[in-house]
Amino acid sequence: MPKFVFAYHGGGKPETEEEGAKAMAAWGAWMEKHGKDLVDPGNPVGMSRTVTAKGVENNGGSNPLSGYSLVKASDMDAAVAIAKGCPILHHGGTVEVVEALDM
Numbered sequence: 001m002p003k004f005v006f007a008y009h010g011g012g013k014p015e016t017e018e019e020g021a022k023a024m025a026a027w028g029a030w031m032e033k034h035g036k037d038l039v040d041p042g043n044p045v046g047m048s049r050t051v052t053a054k055g056v057e058n059n060g061g062s063n064p065l066s067g068y069s070l071v072k073a074s075d076m077d078a079a080v081a082i083a084k085g086c087p088i089l090h091h092g093g094t095v096e097v098v099e100a101l102d103m
């Protein structure tokens with residue numbers, strides 16, 4: 001079955017402990033619902049550096065990544081359907097869905 005990378009962008013940190021608990025509960029429910037599809041539920045990520053032939057930029061990139069998951073789905077449409085329920089969408093973030101091609 002194909003695998004897809006869910007690249008999370010934005011979303012921000014909860015401002016209160018209560019908001020944090022609600023966010024974690026939403027992520028937990030989403031992961032439980034799609035547990036059979038999650039190859040790697042992923043994690044948030046820190047600030048990135050962009051390495052180019054001209055050097056290293058320490059600015060987080062043009063569209064900084066805030067986290068990732070690795071999901072199996074029958075096709076891109078099925079992966080997008082899973083992503084549509086992702087909790088980050090309710091906190092101002094986006095999910096970029098891309099197929100991880102086998103080599």
